[in-house]
Amino acid sequence: MRTSHVKFYQTGTFTVGNRLLSEDDRSVQSTLERTNSLNSGHRACQGCGEALGARYAIDAAMRATDNQLIAANATGCLEVFSTPYPETSWQIPWIHSLFGNTAAVATGVAAALRVKGRNDTRVVAQGGDGGTTDIGFGCLSGMFERNDDVLYICYDNEAYMNTGVQRSSATPPTARTATSPAKGPEPGNVFGQGKNVPMIAMAHEIPYVATASVADVRDLEAKVTRAMSIRGARYIHILVPCPLGWGSEPQHTVRLARLATESGLFPVFEAEHGEITDRRLIRRKVPVEEYLSLQKRFAHLFKPELKMDVIARLQAVADRNIRRFGLMNGGDD
């Protein structure tokens, strides 16, 4: 990715910070001045990937806009754990929309700012995968096709976690949720359903689409910064592991995001105007089992007996991603 040209042999640029880098090259999250847009005291679970991803993204957007930022937030975990009435964890102007209309609300905020001539104040909309890929999808598509000046960030934890882990159109095949139980001949979520919203966003040919994860903060920050340098509709899709819904240990949140990207199950790439411009190469390839076996939502693939045929189908998904996005082509780390 574009910021990793500086090479330090001790840690490369894999760590959050690096005392050997010049101030300008350091990540937002490593600085004392980061805004902590999502403040302490929020009620997210231990090891919440969404809380982490939201702070990474919004802090980077704050730096990129010189703190001139307004956020609209769909209903969902992020909204619930950050703003139980009357307190808030947000240290930015922030508005709660309905579950399904946050893209439209953000569009309205952007329109109001334009009318008032405040072009320096920028707007982000944010929501979970349920509010984005299911309920808010119509508003989102409208925001894309009108090319409204909004950065929409989807924090994807692959199900409706806030309401008790129900399946969404971002839930991966075989994952157990409350509505796709690990029972019957095809336990868990079925193959062949769901949608790939980053690719759908690209089909709108909007100026900028990217995916990222909480396992690579420098990459995530670079994408938010890039997005804020562009006007028009932009979309960033961030994988945020959920210890509660995935049945994983809270300390494994970053590791799971890393395994998702290193296995190829979650491809990390960038696209402009409908064309892929860059992708994050796999550094140490791992089989999908390493990722799956740390999560109870996939436990039925391993117990009572190992279902190698199903795992092979998931491996095929990863291999297809690697091929499709060129995740292993040349290069080093």
Added chain:
Amino acid sequence: MRKPYAITLDVGSSLANLTGSWRTQRPVYVDRLPPCNATCAAGEDIQQWLFHAEEGNYETAWRSLVRDNPLAAIMGRVCYHPCEGACNRGQLDESVGINAVERFLGDEANRYGWEFEPVTAESGKRVLVIGSGPAGLSAAYHLRRLGNAVVILEAETSSGGMMRYGIPQYRLPRITIDQDVQRILAMGVELRLDHRVDDIEQTMRDGNFDACFLGVGSQLGKRAYIPAGDARRITDAVTVLHRMAGDEKPMLGRRVVVYGGGNTAVDVARTARRLGAEDSIIVYRRTRDRMPAHRDEVREAIEEGVKLKWLSTIAAADDELITVEKMELDEKGFPQPTGELETMEADALVLALGQDVDLELLSKLPDLNIVHGAVAVDGAQMTSREGVFAGGDMIGGERTVTAAVGHGKKAARAIDAYLRGVAFKQKPKHQMATYDLLNTWYYADAPKTVRPKLDIIRRQSTFDEVIGSLDEATALYEARRCMSCGNCFECDTCYGVCPDNAVIKLGPGKRFEFNYDYCKGCGLCVAECPCGAIRMEREPN
């Protein structure tokens, strides 16, 4: 405040919500003992001086290094670097070239004339150091740093002990010894050469010394009984290497046989090659993998044309013929004679079978406790005579320059405690930073730098230094390969990955602190810390 319709409460901050109360375990910053430090016989804090070197602060790095070991440039040449064998990076790609960086720092100090910090407070005590080898120099340096007046008495005409009279020049140039010694003398340590001590207690009384450190080494080459027609052809390694320091080099001849398998045997064999021997043969009773000599030394010797004869003992030496008996290893790995004999031509036979302490020097201390030919010391390096401490080769054990430096440091601290009338206590060691505690994802792939070596032809005919130095860029690269095992190197990963902003960054050099008001105890910081410097502990009630 006038509130909008249907709003009854003021906006509050979530900071009122102390989520730390959810916690059942808490993360705690720790310093763990890196394996390099754990194996260093000189007790260096290697991880710490590499930390400074990584930033390019070579003087700070050197000052950190010499807190434990004043002989950096020497150590960077003669240490057998067990630290590199233990280095965790060896399990990832290749160990960090610690020894090469140490040498770079030592050479920088000599190049720019860096001096030790001046002594700030005098203790008013006088300590006698006998012997100016690595143990004596280390003891003198540390004693002086603690404010004591120190006099070193040296029997030879030059300082350095076995570093000068035992280690060949191609491994350790004499200028390097002079420079490292001179810096210690510049602190106010007095060195008297050509001053052999016969009566230690008399010398202490005459000079009003409050304590004494003995570091006279082990200088008597061990002899083995070998039936010999012409004993002139048999000599020992210590004598050969000692004579290399004088003007008259030893005449060994065209074919030289060295008997033994330690580093000294290899030193003599390589020296013989340089003195013009066409054949320089090491005869050793076991196999190459069982040789006590360091692997690198053996490899370099073979590169230079030294020959090795395994599983052989010398049965007899007559005129120009040496009779060798073949051995075989029994199931326990001990060599057993086979009765098979063969002969080989030799102009000289050099015995390198180990060294003994010259107990004659100690004869005026009759009640000194000697065990297996070495001076016995307690946990504070004190001999059975009160106020007389000892270290280096004369107390047995590992018998390397590095171990001697470590003895000198420990003895100096013990002497200082003794003189102040307090008990000598060593700091308890931290828990080991083992490889499984690291998160190696964060370390970029980086192969080890290879140090330049002298051309083989010049290695066979001259005493020029064999191993070259790293330049600044490669030394920096090598330092940065350090993974900082078990010790925070301020990579900000814990500060970044905390979903609750419960890590407080204190600024450069000050590390981090947890804010337990908000830390929920998820353990992400522990799992992601690259170097294993955070530990999870059960929450106290």
